[in-house]
Amino acid sequence: MTEPVRLWWARRQFSRGSSVPYAVGTYRAAWAAYPELVRQYHPELNHGVVLSQVPLAADVLLCWECPVGHRFAATPTEQRERPGRVRRRSSWCPECTALARPQPMVLGEPRAIPRRPARPAPALCGKTPDLPAGEPFLSACAPAPASAAEGRLRAALRERMSFTLDLNAVKVSRPFFRHTEVWPDIVLPELRVALEYDTLGRHGLEHVGRRQDADLRKDRALRAAGWEVVRIRTGALEPLGPYDLRMPGLSARGIERLLDTLRTIRGPLLVDAYLLGGA
Numbered sequence: 001m002t003e004p005v006r007l008w009w010a011r012r013q014f015s016r017g018s019s020v021p022y023a024v025g026t027y028r029a030a031w032a033a034y035p036e037l038v039r040q041y042h043p044e045l046n047h048g049v050v051l052s053q054v055p056l057a058a059d060v061l062l063c064w065e066c067p068v069g070h071r072f073a074a075t076p077t078e079q080r081e082r083p084g085r086v087r088r089r090s091s092w093c094p095e096c097t098a099l100a101r102p103q104p105m106v107l108g109e110p111r112a113i114p115r116r117p118a119r120p121a122p123a124l125c126g127k128t129p130d131l132p133a134g135e136p137f138l139s140a141c142a143p144a145p146a147s148a149a150e151g152r153l154r155a156a157l158r159e160r161m162s163f164t165l166d167l168n169a170v171k172v173s174r175p176f177f178r179h180t181e182v183w184p185d186i187v188l189p190e191l192r193v194a195l196e197y198d199t200l201g202r203h204g205l206e207h208v209g210r211r212q213d214a215d216l217r218k219d220r221a222l223r224a225a226g227w228e229v230v231r232i233r234t235g236a237l238e239p240l241g242p243y244d245l246r247m248p249g250l251s252a253r254g255i256e257r258l259l260d261t262l263r264t265i266r267g268p269l270l271v272d273a274y275l276l277g278g279a
Helices: 005-014 033-040 078-083 093-100 148-160 210-224 252-267 268-272
Strands: 059-063 071-074 168-176 177-183 186-188 192-200 228-233
Touching: 005 059, 005 192, 033 078, 033 210, 033 268, 071 078, 071 093, 148 186, 148 192, 148 252, 168 210, 168 252, 177 210, 192 210, 192 252, 228 252
Parallel strands: 192 228
Antiparallel strands: 059 071, 168 177, 186 192
16 A cells, blocks of 8 residues: 555564665665656655665655656656656656646637547557467568667577577567567577567666566566566666576676576576587
8 A cells, every 4th residue: 555655664664673674775776767756856855765765666655846846746656657658857747747738728618628539449460470379480570670789699699509590579469569479689489588688778768667568568478478588687777577687788708697597497408408519
């Protein structure tokens, strides 16, 4: 149940048996992906609790103050999801968002503005082949790789493993946007493992907020189809799944960590059978 920060902190002190249940800096790396929220948060408005002491998924009401001076209460999850697909500074504050929204002009007698009819759900793409869920295939809809790091990861794996390279999609049972297929960065069909290489991007907007929610939906669809997902998370991105790896970048040591993770998922006997030159 959502509760004010003072009650939440007191309950954490009791349950953990400590006057400081979360040390300052515990969640600093996670909050670094949301610099605007770091600027909006003030400990003096939240009974002295520092933002880096608050888990990102905590069900607690915090007080925020936007640069204009509007104060409002919201949970960490509500604040992280507030901007949606836009990243204007005003989108992080509910009052600034309302003020920035164009208001309809009313001439003469006030009249009710008719609601727009609901848009029909978009039709699913018909190019996805009729395959069983979990079947990998070559998709005509998959976007071209947009990350140079993804290409380097593929090349590094090609030097260590023998796996099918011409498949780029996995059939799933539930729609993912307008498709019943998903496109991992790298598909390992022999192991039924999907690899993703996640960065914050040039502007720090990738794989955060709603885009992170889409990543989680994609992972759930893959696991429901019998696949496992390994995400290499760089920068301030925290792991999303049980096998995700945090790395500063690609390196020989990082590839070894990835191979060890694949062994954990599918067993060393199967994984080592695909290694070039032995284990």
